[in-house]
Amino acid sequence: MQQTCDVLIVGAGPGGASCAYWLAKLGVSAVVVEKKVFPREKTCGDGLTPRSVHQLEQMGMSGFLQSQHRYKGLRTIAFGHEMELNWPQHPELPDYGYVVSRHDLDGAVADNAVEAGATLIQGAEAVEAKRGPQGDAASVTVKSKDGTTTEYLPRFLVVADGSNSRIGRQLGASRDRSLPMGLALRGYFNSPLSDEGLIESHLDIRTPQGEVMPGYGWIFPMGDGRVNVGVGILSTLGRWKEVNTTKVLEAFVATAPPRWKLDSSDPIYVGTGGKLPMGFSVGPRVGPNFVIVGDAAGSINPFNGEGIAYGYETGRLAAEVIADALALDDSSVLRRYERDLDARYGDYYRIARTFVGLIGHPAIMHTVVSAGIRSKMIMDPVMRVMANLMNEGHYGPAEVLYRAGIAGLAAKDRLDPIWQAGKSLAGTSRRR
Numbered sequence: 001m002q003q004t005c006d007v008l009i010v011g012a013g014p015g016g017a018s019c020a021y022w023l024a025k026l027g028v029s030a031v032v033v034e035k036k037v038f039p040r041e042k043t044c045g046d047g048l049t050p051r052s053v054h055q056l057e058q059m060g061m062s063g064f065l066q067s068q069h070r071y072k073g074l075r076t077i078a079f080g081h082e083m084e085l086n087w088p089q090h091p092e093l094p095d096y097g098y099v100v101s102r103h104d105l106d107g108a109v110a111d112n113a114v115e116a117g118a119t120l121i122q123g124a125e126a127v128e129a130k131r132g133p134q135g136d137a138a139s140v141t142v143k144s145k146d147g148t149t150t151e152y153l154p155r156f157l158v159v160a161d162g163s164n165s166r167i168g169r170q171l172g173a174s175r176d177r178s179l180p181m182g183l184a185l186r187g188y189f190n191s192p193l194s195d196e197g198l199i200e201s202h203l204d205i206r207t208p209q210g211e212v213m214p215g216y217g218w219i220f221p222m223g224d225g226r227v228n229v230g231v232g233i234l235s236t237l238g239r240w241k242e243v244n245t246t247k248v249l250e251a252f253v254a255t256a257p258p259r260w261k262l263d264s265s266d267p268i269y270v271g272t273g274g275k276l277p278m279g280f281s282v283g284p285r286v287g288p289n290f291v292i293v294g295d296a297a298g299s300i301n302p303f304n305g306e307g308i309a310y311g312y313e314t315g316r317l318a319a320e321v322i323a324d325a326l327a328l329d330d331s332s333v334l335r336r337y338e339r340d341l342d343a344r345y346g347d348y349y350r351i352a353r354t355f356v357g358l359i360g361h362p363a364i365m366h367t368v369v370s371a372g373i374r375s376k377m378i379m380d381p382v383m384r385v386m387a388n389l390m391n392e393g394h395y396g397p398a399e400v401l402y403r404a405g406i407a408g409l410a411a412k413d414r415l416d417p418i419w420q421a422g423k424s425l426a427g428t429s430r431r432r
């Protein structure tokens, strides 16, 4: 069976569901195909920062959030020191976050998009995207659980199929392997501190050889008797693929503060993991009639591994360009998506990628963390920058730190050609 539609969205996670919601609000009814059936498990830390909460509130989901576990900030721990940092006051973003299992969150956000006017087809997997002569997405074959196959001929396609993004790859997108990537593993545990009002991150997780790794361990209280516990590591660690994340998580659980009463033999513990494509490492993100959002575009924040907010935000940006392209009957409008991404995240993600490259050196990681963890004056602005909570119109320590980072990168860009030219001149004179 063939089916035409204005917009087809593959995947109803944060990227796809937000795109569907904002399209509906802009008067465009999209068809969303989702291979799973909600509610479904999704491997995640379940942590919503103020950026995610802001997007959910903008989608009218404050009522849903009210029944979830709210927290006010972060306790960060390393090398025997700990510090509590509340989420900052911000003119736009809330000063609180939530921990919500993706099992409950994603179905609720998808339902919200349906209430706004989107069509959601669950248990329907996009198995093949065929390219047209111009490199466009000419058709997408979708197989339903009942065995029926539908060939969609969408005017516009949104690829929101997550970190493995088979459909994105079929359309020519690939990950730049020179850029960092993360690996994370998580499990649920029973804990008497499930109602804690702070999430906790440990910046001194170690390799089995005892070396501090670039990455962190987390304990996020769920408010329902459980805590979500996990570890995330970065590809900047040499031989990172050989690291057994299950062993790292087990070691983390064994050394976690006893007050959480974590127990590796907890019957609810099952470790599941996934990849964290970050820093917009996947591209191209726009084609003649398609855009790629969320993890499929590698949109995770390299500073902290947060991806839900960026799924919501990139889904929304995609909705805006598609609605304009439809209104103007001009698919070249889609190219604006790339410019919008660059304007919003370009500098920030360049700084984040440089930071992640630096902390890949265990000695630098050790020095940075042990200096920061002793001083709130350092840690508070660092936390704001890492969670992308700067206030544009303001000149506080976080904003100054961030602008110094931008200036540093600009200086590096200017000096690099001179440095390279100097090196090759020196080489020439030596050869003489």
Ligand SMILES: Cc1cc2nc3c(=O)[nH]c(=O)nc-3n(C[C@H](O)[C@H](O)[C@H](O)COP(=O)(O)OP(=O)(O)OC[C@H]3O[C@@H](n4cnc5c(N)ncnc54)[C@H](O)[C@@H]3O)c2cc1C
Binding pocket: 010, 011, 012, 013, 014, 015, 016, 033, 034, 035, 036, 042, 043, 044, 045, 046, 047, 048, 049, 052, 124, 125, 126, 127, 160, 161, 162, 163, 166, 167, 184, 185, 186, 230, 272, 273, 274, 275, 276, 293, 294, 295, 296, 300, 305, 306, 307, 308, 309, 311
């Ligand atoms: C262990 C771990 C912990 C994490 N912790 C956090 C955290 O605490 N906070 C945070 O902000 N981020 C966290 N992240 C990152 C976050 O989970 C992702 O960035 C986020 O889910 C990206 O949303 P998405 O919509 O792009 O993709 P996904 O959430 O992966 O959604 C993609 C959807 O598409 C569906 N799909 C896939 N292929 C097809 C297909 N062919 N046809 C139809 N449907 C398809 C999938 O079933 C899925 O529902 C974590 C990630 C991991 C692995």
